[in-house]
Amino acid sequence: MKPIRSFASDNNAGVHPEVLEALAAANTGHTVGYGDDLYTERARAKFREHFGDVEVFFVFNGTAANVLSLQSLTRSFQAVLCAEASHIYTDECGAPEKFTGCKLIPIEAPDGKLTVDTVAHHYHGIGDQHHVQPRIISITQATEMGTVYKPDEVRALAEFAHTYNLLLHVYGKELSKDFLYWRKQGMQLASKMRFISVQLETILSDDLWLRSAQHANKMARLLEEEVRRIPQAKIVYTVEGNGVFVQLPKIAIPKIQERYFFYVWSEEENVVRWMCSFDTTEEDIRQFAAFVRDSLKG
Amino acid sequence: MKPIRSFASDNNAGVHPEVLEALAAANTGHTVGYGDDLYTERARAKFREHFGDVEVFFVFNGTAANVLSLQSLTRSFQAVLCAEASHIYTDECGAPEKFTGCKLIPIEAPDGKLTVDTVAHHYHGIGDQHHVQPRIISITQATEMGTVYKPDEVRALAEFAHTYNLLLHVYGKELSKDFLYWRKQGMQLASKMRFISVQLETILSDDLWLRSAQHANKMARLLEEEVRRIPQAKIVYTVEGNGVFVQLPKIAIPKIQERYFFYVWSEEENVVRWMCSFDTTEEDIRQFAAFVRDSLKG
Amino acid sequence: MKPIRSFASDNNAGVHPEVLEALAAANTGHTVGYGDDLYTERARAKFREHFGDVEVFFVFNGTAANVLSLQSLTRSFQAVLCAEASHIYTDECGAPEKFTGCKLIPIEAPDGKLTVDTVAHHYHGIGDQHHVQPRIISITQATEMGTVYKPDEVRALAEFAHTYNLLLHVYGKELSKDFLYWRKQGMQLASKMRFISVQLETILSDDLWLRSAQHANKMARLLEEEVRRIPQAKIVYTVEGNGVFVQLPKIAIPKIQERYFFYVWSEEENVVRWMCSFDTTEEDIRQFAAFVRDSLKG
């Protein structure tokens, strides 16, 4: 029998029960659309509690948060420097190029992280009209490999950026100037906005975001421990978030997938990706690890 | 005291309770993301029940449904013929131009409806490289004025379109070729798709869409009757959907708006727009009409 | 026998002989490409003689001069206000929309000229995220109807623009910031630039531009005089440049076109457009007027 919870991606998990309750609670009477409502105002206030005096615009997904940010910060003759495995480079069906008109310049980053050295190597052609002009350094926290930039690593990139009149874009964060229009034109303005707002308000309240993330990360570390006890399995990236990347004997992978749905990260190197989410339980981990161990026995 | 329900727009209403129940019911266990799940398959099947053998792609809003359809059907040197009051021409912050690169050609349409005559008047410059080449006739059903195209009016436009190698685009309907990529690149692919799918499945089941629409339209006709009894108020467009457009003495409008939120449709002609929704009650109509009558007394 | 010179358009004329001489004179030895050469520097200096301290970028045609200027001045959620008969609205195959992503808002202008009143009528929706945001007022001097803005008409539009944070774009003029990249990306950078530069240098030297324009305008006034002597012909726009717009009996038009190539401006109103150029002679005018007179005799 298939287990209720997989290790494929946290987007396979459902909605946190507290979020669902908030949706139901918001469903009373009429409320003005497009974000001029009290629910949205409360959600914005929550963001300011956490991030200081920021402007906040809700969009439908991470693709849009990133692409519209890049669009609002660039002109089409400029370029975005990013890791070659970054989501904006590989997994958005070309949306960044389509929206911005810019070239995205892929930078080698074996552990998913850009460094000042690798960025500097691609910073050239400045003032040459034949070349695109670098404008953005885009990083993702945590990276696609589950690794995490340390504060001083981010600071070094920010310093490099500011020295050379570049902007440092952190996946999901955005500038506010004219963003109102970028969002609408980018087809990301919800009419019944309150139902988006209450979700974010709930997530930012009572540390729900923190509790959920800490739990998922803790489960990932537990999974890492279990995996380390399995001789044929090898952890390939440092576990710093909610993902565990494991190299396995090729033959075992489909056997495990018969019961558990997850993605192969590298076909060539037999690396798989296992993700934990807010609802992963210790019991899920134990059962999964046991099944992996059995599958490796041959 | 403000009433619970306004007449501003059906997007001010909440979610139908049956839809909210469906959301809660879908929130169990893990499900694969991006639409390869059973919930989405069931919702697609519902569409095929209603529309025959169609491909279905869920997006986040009407802006996206229209813009991505137009984008998948056009090249940037082509043009879209549409009513000058149409939503795609006036209310999308330029998203159609941005996405398609095409010119939108506005056609005068006092009652919101295009005709073969007015379209034919703008069909010219064919084969002339200096001119954009008409490709799409885009209509909205019901129109922004609450009027409705009769079947033979749609048929006449379709025949004109096909005679001249144009496509007839009906607001919200789409072609499927490559739409998978247009949606993703258009930033409209939901990862937790099931929560979109179950809403559409519910709306298309047990005639919920029909019951809701018939109720809103019936309430609009009731409101129309009430308004016709008020001598100073004049219905300006035929009431064929869920909207009632009324010309009022200028001075009365802000007085009514003190209690009821709604939009002024034409500042110059003192026309207001009142919309009914699935949750509007007969009692709401009576109270509103009484308040309007009182406000007009001076 | 067909005459050597037509009245269709000044683009039917050849190159001024002085320009051709300059091309031949520039064809000696090797010169660095893309504009870093002495010929180009001299042409730029000529522009500064005439226009003061300006940056100058040569492109291949008027379409590019206008479209790249608009592109460098706008973001895609903004709008360009222009006359409905303006070249950028009707005759560029949608290039302005394609390059800028912006909506072009057509303004009625029977004589080709925008006024503060007609522009103000289309200046609305400011700050409303659903609407495109007006950013540019674009005018053409002389207009497509051969009329000319007076200095105080331009000044009034400029004042309106600056009051409302708009920019006034005069057909063919451009801002320099980053234009280097817009030009290259817009596919308008010539490698053997000297051959463009010497043409412009020559045109701006020894009043060649002024002599040529004055001559063409003088010929147009002579043509106007001749036409006014023909009872069945009616001048429809004030002749202020090098074009004469004439309403004729419908039947006569094809008869005249048998010998002279020119365009019908309005099929519905039987208006034709006759253009003079730097090489039109008085003799050309006399012969043409005589032929028109004969053709009208029946």
Next chain:
Amino acid sequence: MKPIRSFASDNNAGVHPEVLEALAAANTGHTVGYGDDLYTERARAKFREHFGDVEVFFVFNGTAANVLSLQSLTRSFQAVLCAEASHIYTDECGAPEKFTGCKLIPIEAPDGKLTVDTVAHHYHGIGDQHHVQPRIISITQATEMGTVYKPDEVRALAEFAHTYNLLLHVYGKELSKDFLYWRKQGMQLASKMRFISVQLETILSDDLWLRSAQHANKMARLLEEEVRRIPQAKIVYTVEGNGVFVQLPKIAIPKIQERYFFYVWSEEENVVRWMCSFDTTEEDIRQFAAFVRDSLKG
């Protein structure tokens, strides 16, 4: 004293004298604009003599020929596979991305040439909505390194392309469907077209193109011979066209550049690029080689 002719680029050379004569000869009387003239028809006929039954559209430069071809062949969710040193990837200021909206995927190609193996390695993600969909393989003949694809190498790429429903784009060649509009919208339509047409007609007549190219290539081989006699200089790519790439002692490069203008191809590896053109003479080569030899003596 600086020599009259450099080895920097053939775009530093002037216009062939026969082309200049053709320009002067075309400058008589009035001719209809935008390409509907006899000069253009004759130039098109010349292309059909050489290439068979093809449609021909003249544009202003190579950037436009390539970018508009790619634009007419792609939709924005597709991708273009090209060599990482290819002009479209590195030297067009992002024009391909801006016009097409597509991602360009750079492929390693040390000698400038794509192979079936390297292309196949980047052909993946087919049918996956998150990934751009490969559509074009773009090659340049001769490559940026002066190497040349052999007929069977082109054939192998074409066969791969057609097997996988891709198109093989050869730098500068184009499809004709709707190209009329792409050109105009791409700001590449010349009004006084005859002056472009006669240049191309002349180049394609009496083997002027062949004589010019053969001469430039012959001079490159002569230069290669001379360079091979200089012990400190090393030819780095096979000389198959009109360019010679030479590795030199770092210190000698600026000394040679004092007298001769040319580009350093690789700062890191001290490789310079020397190009020959239709007007390079044997004498130019001997003098240049002698100067290089002297500069290397220390």
